[in-house]
Amino acid sequence: MPEATIDRTPLLRVRDLKVSFATRQGVLRAVDGLSFDVGQKEIVGIVGESGSGKSVAIYSMLGLVREKNATITGSVLFEDREILGLSDKELQPIRGGSIGMIFQDPMTALTPVYTVGWQLVEQIRQHLHLTKAAARSRAIELLGQVGIPDPKSRVDRFPHEFSGGMRQRVVIAMALSCNPRLLIADEPTTALDVTTQAQILDLMVTLQDTYDSSIVIITHDMGVIAEMANRVVVMYAGRPVEIAPELELVRHPRHPYTWGLLDAVPRLNVAHERLRTIRGNAVSPLNLPPGCAFAPRCDYVMQKCAERPPLRGENDHVDACWLSDAQKVTIRRTPEHST
Amino acid sequence: MFYFIVRRFASAILVLFAISVTVFLIFFATPGVDPAARIAGRSASPQILAQVAKEFGLNRPLPIRYLLMMEHLFIKQDLTSYVNIGDRVVPQITQAAPVTLSLVIGAAVIWLIVGVLGGVVAAANQGKFIDPFIMFIGIAAVSVPAYWLGEVMNLLTQSKFHTSIFSWVPPPGYVSFTTSPSQWFLHLLFPWLTLAALYAGIYARVLRAELVNALNEDYIRTARAKGLSERRILFRHALRCSLISIVSLFGLDFGALIGGAALLTEVVFGLPGVGLLTYTSLQNLDLPVIMGCVMYGAFFVVLANAVVDVLYAYLDPRVRLA
Amino acid sequence: MSDDVVLQATDVVKTFSSRGKKLGTRIVSRAVNGVSLEVRRGETLGIVGESGCGKSTLARCLVQLLPVTSGTVAFEGTTLTGLSRRRLRPFRRQFQLVFQDPYASLNPRRTVGDIVSEPMRINHLGSSLQIAERVRELFTTVGLDAGAINRYPHEFSGGQRQRIGIARSLSLNPTLVIADEPVSALDVSIQAQVLNLMADLQQEFNLTYVFIAHDLGVVRHVSNRVGVMYLGEFVEFGDVGSLYETPLHPYTEALLSVVPELNDTDAPRRERIIITGDVPDPADRPSGCPFHPRCPVATEFCRVEKPMLVTISPGRQVACHYPRNLAAVNATTTPA
């Protein structure tokens, strides 16, 4: 989508979101100060390795982190209303109503014992006051819209009678059924083949356009981000380390972790001898270093990195790294870093 | 679904046939044992032995003997006991069956209601006081031996407080429903409670575990993300899926109890059911009756299994394809 | 060249049969439908295809974990299919399978040292001291701390577990390693580490790889030759460079076009060809060309006539009546 059509009045405004779990081994800080905005009709991508806190972050916004040992703080404004800390009752009209969700594993996301039509109708009738018959024809219409062939007969089928890609379409139909303002998708294509992934991503963009909604898409795949997102939040160890418009991020990444993520993607057009890797494994959120969380894996670590770097930069492109702006540009340009 | 049912019942009939053959072989064709002596029971006279041998064709080949036996059991229904001479086996069973059915069905209603209620309340209140409390009562009910619980009930209702608060409790025994529904109910009330206690405990615990698992499933998160109420999520999604395993458990328990496993309760409360019949015939080594009871029990266990499978397929659409 | 062939499969078919919906009927599903391939010493043969196209089934048939329904598999000239378990045993050591799921493929109740040493103990390769020494060596080889041998699988991350799986597969000094989606469950950064490790090991131990994946980027990166599978058959074979540059089969072309790309250069994006629908059920194969229901350029002829796998130019084979990019392929491969 062209940048110009994006209205930057934020639909969703997340500030200093923190989620921690009290575990036997200590406090596990899954999300540790996440802030970002989602504009009207904007597609924001959140990218990071598994365990970086992406899912926990978005689930916590809608009260879907229900563990008794979880502590959630910060602020999440949706349409200028604080939604963090609302009760289940207060959240009900938002969940599935003005915010729709799509999950990673389409094989387990639907209740196995009801037909997909039943499950769609259930949601539609929860939010829109339609008769059974009207809800059913809306369900059939939605199934058709998400590209399920022969929706009139498929509506009475059970989830196990659909392939993975088709189930994900059903989940998307469900998420869209009540014209949500915001669609949150947690790794919607990770469990799918490239061909199906292309179909689903395409569908999401088309529908977003039809429904004028914004999207937050979570993924660990930089390629998916590049396909979809207008703006990208790179997360590491529960913290945002770089936020930038998509093109800006892939062409002029500034954070060493972003460099690593981009370089590790095997390309179709370049036959690399070796892939560049990020050494080591992701840090455990149980004992985050007090300073930059990426320091144990960073090639450019310095004294200063023992302090936690703030998100800095121009309005549009911010990153949390102590390297100077000049260093970020020159290091990235050196031969071993230009692709 | 139709084919599924046909297939399931066809295999049930096959299983019953296999059981009847096995039982027949064990009882009447064990090498080195004189079947006539076994049928006739202890200290039978030579005339009786001869009569038995003739009646069951004991000098004829095995398949014929099997067919004769089945004819006596099912077609002529004139298999007789030689221990209590003249007692026919089939009428004995048809008399005992309603007693057992009354006992087990009544108890099943109670334990299902109590068990499901307990399981749901416990699972819905995870982490609060009520959850471990219900689970504790559940395990207590499971651990108490049925005959002990029955004896205690008898003690309380029949002697200790019989003249005071439990004066309305009739003496042990059975009154058929057709004779007097109210007496039927009163006679069975404490046997029901006794039998139900054990199973209610098990069911509450199993259901709680199933529900806790179900509540952690992805589809519950989807249901919540759809904006459904917690109550709807619990009942329409989590409970509906958990019921599948409760149903299969129930079928097995129910079949076994009808088939004679309610023995202890029947003995303690003096109910002349199939369990009691099996028990006395075993004590007397009354072979024809034992065989009748075993066949009867097998019939219900196999039938219950088949019904469970069909119900299971109804509840869980994924099974229907198999 | 034939003496260079490590593994040769000829017309391998694997069917699974299951009970049908109607009474007494059986459904026969041809998961692998007539596959022939050669794996040459020292090379990496990549196999790509959507899930359900029979990659894992083929891998299991190749290493004799599944009996083939028909066809033959030969290892270094010896036909393996039909050999008894006992006659097969000496060969088993020479080819090893690495599995996709680093969580499911390691026994959670055994220490990782036990897991890695098990093949050696079963084959009585040395004293327990020698074996222990070898396990330490293997751990170091795959980049794990040798002090970790007494820990259990759950104490390791996904990437580390895959290293353990690789160490186990190397313990018997195999000639051939068949890796079934070894990095599909891993994050990109960890995936890159494991791919590099596999490349290093190939050099060091002169290994031959069959590398199965559904990620075309990964396959491009590791393979010398690539086979594209669809519905239990190979629809295209080729040297990696030319296959990725000039795909012949419409399916290959579509697969390549939809791989998400980073727009980090000004090179124009390739046009995306989104094929519709799902992979058909192998129990209900389409007539003619198996790809025709989804093929953007199918004709009536494709519906009735099945295309054979034919050689278009040296090193390039395709099963399609109307191959794509023909001119380009012929231009680049005219004899030098």
Ligand SMILES: Nc1ncnc2c1ncn2[C@@H]1O[C@H](COP(=O)(O)OP(=O)(O)O)[C@@H](O)[C@H]1O
């Ligand atoms: N209920 C929980 N209790 C303890 N730790 C949890 C819980 N849920 C998630 N975590 C931890 O939080 C971190 C972030 O998890 P998650 O948000 O799922 O990561 P991502 O979605 O980025 O892969 C992980 O380290 C995970 O182990």
Ligand SMILES: Nc1ncnc2c1ncn2[C@@H]1O[C@H](COP(=O)(O)OP(=O)(O)O)[C@@H](O)[C@H]1O
């Ligand atoms: N043991 C089995 N029984 C029946 N069908 C099977 C079995 N294993 C695999 N299949 C079927 O064979 C086909 C190919 O599966 P598989 O080899 O696992 O594909 P891939 O590895 O490419 O995803 C699928 O349709 C699958 O359902």
Ligand code: SF4
């Ligand atoms: S702050 Fe320091 S350790 Fe962190 S990414 Fe920047 S240079 Fe590396």
Ligand code: SF4
């Ligand atoms: S043979 Fe026909 S249907 Fe098959 S891939 Fe080629 S063009 Fe498409």
Ligand SMILES: [Mg+2]
């Ligand atoms: Mg996640």
Ligand SMILES: [Mg+2]
């Ligand atoms: Mg596979």
